[in-house]
Amino acid sequence: MSEHVLNSIGLFVPEIILVASLCIIIVADLLLKKRTHAGGWILLASLVLCFFAFSAQSGINTSAFFAMIAVDPFSVFFKVILVISGIFIVLFSMQNKELIPYKNRIGEYYMLIAGMMLGMFLMVSSTNLLMMYLAFEMTSICSYVLVGFTKKSIRSAESSIKYIIYGSVSSGIMIYGMSLIYGMSGSLNIFEIGAALSGLESAPIFSMAVLMITAGIGFKIALVPFHFWAPDVYEGAPMAITALLAVTSKIAAVAMLIRLFRVSFTGVDATGMMAIIPEGIRWDMMLAVMAAAAMILGNLAALWQDNIKRMLAYSSIAHAGYIIMGVVVLTDQGISAVMLYAFMYLFMNLGTFYMAMLYANKFSTESIEGYKGIGYRAPFTAVALTIFLVSLTGLPPTAGFIAKLYIFGAAINAGWIWLVLVAGVMTIVSLFYYIRVARNMFLYKPEGETEPVRFDNFTTAIVLLLLTPVLVLGVYFTPVLEFIKHSLVMFGVQ
Amino acid sequence: MENELIQWLSQPGLTHYLMIGALLFCIGITLVLTRRNVIMILMGIELILNSVNLNFIAFSRFSVITLDGHLTALFLIILAAAEAAVALAIVLNIYNRFKTIDIDEISLLKG
Numbered sequence: 001m002s003e004h005v006l007n008s009i010g011l012f013v014p015e016i017i018l019v020a021s022l023c024i025i026i027v028a029d030l031l032l033k034k035r036t037h038a039g040g041w042i043l044l045a046s047l048v049l050c051f052f053a054f055s056a057q058s059g060i061n062t063s064a065f066f067a068m069i070a071v072d073p074f075s076v077f078f079k080v081i082l083v084i085s086g087i088f089i090v091l092f093s094m095q096n097k098e099l100i101p102y103k104n105r106i107g108e109y110y111m112l113i114a115g116m117m118l119g120m121f122l123m124v125s126s127t128n129l130l131m132m133y134l135a136f137e138m139t140s141i142c143s144y145v146l147v148g149f150t151k152k153s154i155r156s157a158e159s160s161i162k163y164i165i166y167g168s169v170s171s172g173i174m175i176y177g178m179s180l181i182y183g184m185s186g187s188l189n190i191f192e193i194g195a196a197l198s199g200l201e202s203a204p205i206f207s208m209a210v211l212m213i214t215a216g217i218g219f220k221i222a223l224v225p226f227h228f229w230a231p232d233v234y235e236g237a238p239m240a241i242t243a244l245l246a247v248t249s250k251i252a253a254v255a256m257l258i259r260l261f262r263v264s265f266t267g268v269d270a271t272g273m274m275a276i277i278p279e280g281i282r283w284d285m286m287l288a289v290m291a292a293a294a295m296i297l298g299n300l301a302a303l304w305q306d307n308i309k310r311m312l313a314y315s316s317i318a319h320a321g322y323i324i325m326g327v328v329v330l331t332d333q334g335i336s337a338v339m340l341y342a343f344m345y346l347f348m349n350l351g352t353f354y355m356a357m358l359y360a361n362k363f364s365t366e367s368i369e370g371y372k373g374i375g376y377r378a379p380f381t382a383v384a385l386t387i388f389l390v391s392l393t394g395l396p397p398t399a400g401f402i403a404k405l406y407i408f409g410a411a412i413n414a415g416w417i418w419l420v421l422v423a424g425v426m427t428i429v430s431l432f433y434y435i436r437v438a439r440n441m442f443l444y445k446p447e448g449e450t451e452p453v454r455f456d457n458f459t460t461a462i463v464l465l466l467l468t469p470v471l472v473l474g475v476y477f478t479p480v481l482e483f484i485k486h487s488l489v490m491f492g493v494q
Numbered sequence: 495m496e497n498e499l500i501q502w503l504s505q506p507g508l509t510h511y512l513m514i515g516a517l518l519f520c521i522g523i524t525l526v527l528t529r530r531n532v533i534m535i536l537m538g539i540e541l542i543l544n545s546v547n548l549n550f551i552a553f554s555r556f557s558v559i560t561l562d563g564h565l566t567a568l569f570l571i572i573l574a575a576a577e578a579a580v581a582l583a584i585v586l587n588i589y590n591r592f593k594t595i596d597i598d599e600i601s602l603l604k605g
Contacts, residue, residue: 172542
């Protein structure tokens with residue numbers, strides 16, 4: 001027993017690093033009142049350390065802490081994605097102008113981000129319903145506070161109250177569904193649930209429980225019909241936190257959804273093919289309808305938006321739909337398509353948010369109409385933003401094209417033709433609102449001031465760091481595919 | 495008929511607790527959907543979480559016979575308290591900004 005605990009602690013090193021950094025940030029905040037962003041540098045250093053600790057974990061496939069969490073290639077892949085996006089979020093936060101009036105409390109901000117990252121690491125690796133819920137709530141509670149962090153801003157206050165009401169109701173519904181699953185199967189461990197459910201007949205209670213659990217996780221992913229919070233919260237939150245919600249916590253929730261559904265709600269039928277258990281609840285159709293609704297609603301609503309954050313909120317709802325297409329399939333091909341999409345989505349969406357933040361800092365506008373003529377004043381960043389938007393649309397030769405190609409391919413192979421048709425048509429619709437931003441930047445002469453705007457080297461370096469993967473992965477993505485092929489192994493799934 | 499009902503009520507079992515749980519859950523959801531006062535909405539959320547607690551403990555006591563359910567209920571109580579603390583802090587901030595906690599009047603963000 002004590003040996004098992006010691007082994008588990010050895011596997012838990014990255015999370016321990018993060019917890020230690022959380023404590024150090026609190027102490028540093030007390031001691032160094034004057035130096036701002038000291039907490040940010042500490043968090044950055046610990047995230048880089050985590051990255052190396054995760055690299056050392058590649059190839060391990062075991063469970064830790066009495067089957068509470070699994071350390072397997074699947075979770076390590078997602079944790080690497082989370083760490084990369086966390087590093088960028090910290091860098092964004094250091095430049096976010098909205099946070100400047102809160103300089104003397106900035107230590108708390110980084111502490112909360114550290115807590116949220118810890119929650120998301122546990123979300124992607126937990127194999128127990130209680131652990132999943134705790135990790136989920138840890139992420140949620142930290143993000144409620146972060147959304148309302150700029151508390152003197154009236155928009156931020158409003159978005160935080162909306163977020164906490166939607167969030168706690170949907171997580172309450174999720175845990176109710178989990179309690180029903182616990183009663184049906186007699187266990188909280190997802191492997192034992194899978195084993196117990198495979199022998200059972202279908203009943204309405206299962207459909208209800210699965211729907212309730214999907215409601216909770218779908219809230220985090222911002223899947224239609226659980227998306228109502230997304231536009232308001234994205235618009236009101238500080239820009240770096242909007243990026244955190246749109247990219248990092250969304251990817252973590254997708255990973256949790258995949259693990260739960262793959263382990264507990266799928267089994268093997270007589271012919272050795274993958275089958276849904278208990279028989280006849282058709283959650284794949286339920287998810288497919290939600291994905292289609294998310295793509296249609298997200299893309300169509302984004303057409304009318306003028307605020308760039310709101311537009312990106314609807315676009316991220318649409319992207320949630322594309323990602324869930326891979327979860328609907330849930331074969332190895334589907335899961336690897338989701339992983340590829342998550343990897344590409346990370347860079348292109350963070351890039352777009354970073355540009356929006358830069359423009360909000362420099363030109364103090366979040367309105368797409370206000371972007372008129374920026375192409376002449378800041379050509380480099382405007383071209384970069386255009387490339388990110390083209391990648392979000394999914395046009396070659398960018399990373400977004402490859403990501404969409406693999407998702408669509410997986411869905412067609414599994415026979416979801418209608419879903420791919422909806423996705424294809426909606427991709428064309430999305431072109432209109434993404435290109436509108438580029439049109440405003442390049443096809444209008446600047447009004448008022450016309451001097452060129454300079455960005456410092458730090459900014460340019462971050463832009464290049466985000467831009468390079470988007471362009472390079474569009475043509476040379478074999479290493480990522482290899483990495484994903486080795487990361488498909490989930491603990492306890494053959 | 496009446497006698498049967500009284501007899502059923504006199505021997506509480508799993509079904510009774512699950513029904514109370516479901517009832518609490520429905521009352522909670524109704525509160526959240528119909529009330530406009532943020533504090534009432536938060537009370538609805540507490541009811542939802544308590545109905546879950548009841549479910550877990552009832553299952554743990556009557557059908558599963560492990561301690562998992564009891565343990566989950568303990569964790570849930572702590573989480574509910576943490577969530578309520580954060581929510582009340584946010585409500586306080588909302589009151590300072592808007593001078594109201596009516597959810598219908600807190601709607602600057604639209605579209």
